[in-house]
Amino acid sequence: MPAAENHLIELLSRSDRQSLLAICEPVQLVLAEVMCEPGEPTRHVYFPVDGFISVIARIDGHPGLEVGMVGREGMLGTQLALGVATTPLHAVVQGPGAAWRIAAPDFQRELARNAGLQRGLHRYIHVLMSQLADSAACLRFHLIGPRLARWLLMSQDRAHSDSFRVTQEFLAYMLGVRRVGITEAAGALQRDGLIQYSRGDLKVLDRPGLEAMACACYAADKRAYAELL
Known part of the structure; x- marks a missing residue:
């Protein structure tokens, strides 16, 4: 397991952290692996370390829409x-990337006796609720370009790298738009020198410029997390 840690675990006191880690097992998150499906029993919880997970809502058989992202900051x-x-x-x-995994029954027992973990997760759930509300408003009111910039910043934060791999098809799926819209928006970001993008390989060239381009939801999400966690 790498030295990097999950932020929610880092926030715990030393004794609470040790108690939680005693029931964790290290696992590797595999690209495109399905972690869970709606309505299924929760078998495990995951605290990502350097991998990250998209949370997707599906309606009436449509491919779905990303409503959240979980990386080192969450669970x-x-x-x-x-x-x-x-x-x-x-x-x-x-x-x-790497993550800590805990079987659901073990996690529930630990949660019942670990007051520090309870407090941290209650605050994190509040942040998630705020982010879900922001995502709904963002989808309705913001243009594709600023939404794409926000998504790229969120991914870069969790990838801990300026470079990562993502296809236009996947971006269209995550943002709930047609692929031609992603092509145009990504092309504009590239022409402005903010990103370099070729055949699925993306590199952020100008982080401050990308932040300036992103919709206000990105800064709001960061602020909500910082204030509560």
């Missing part, structure tokens, strides 16, 4: 902290 499986045993959304690995 997949927060419904267990609310006493809900089934998974509400589809989740798929977007960035491969």
